[in-house]
Amino acid sequence: MLLNSDSSKPIYVQISEWLEAEILRGHFATDQKVYSQYQLADKFNINPATAGKGLTLLVDENILYKKRGLGMFVAEDAREKIMSKRKNQTLKRLIFDLVIEANHLGVEEEELMQMIKETKRKGEVQ
Template sequence: MILNSDSSKPIYVQISEWLENEIISGNFNSDDKVYSQYQLAELFNINPATAAKGLNILVDEQILYKKRGLGMFVAEGALARILDKRKNETLKELVNALVIEAKRLNVSEEELIKMIQETSRKRSEEE
């Protein structure tokens, strides 16, 4: 992943989301050690304090935990917490924006549902 310095999302948030994606992808499992703030800083060419802030977001959300002197590790149940968070926050925001835009464009609920179903079918065929 390449961090987007032009994004409205702060770099530390992008770091935390990148690590979440790594967990979702199965690259890190429960009790696996994750990158240190210095490794992340080197990997993404950012300040270690920025990387630490991204890690600490995940600690606060109980996705990662610290072992003093050893580093950061993936917490038990982290994957379920990430999926739940994204479903209940990210998807709801996207659906809300989609519904607002559909109303602006005078797209009926039925049309919108049909569009979603068609897109879902096409994505399934591509996979």
């Protein structure tokens, strides 16, 4: 993954989202140690403080926990918290934007729902 320095999203948020995605993909299991801020800084060529801020964000959300002197580890219910957060924030925002755009284009609810169902079916096939 490449970080987007031109994004309006801060780098530390991009780091936290990347780690969340890694947890969702199963690359980090419950109680498994994740990258340190220095490893993340090296991996993404960023300041260690920025990487640390991304890790702290996940600690604050109880997705990671600290073991003093050992590093950061994946919390027991991290996957569920990430999925819930993304469902309640990301999907709702995307749906809101979709509905607004559909209204601008005069797309009726039934047609929009049909488009969503077709897209979902195509996604399930892949």
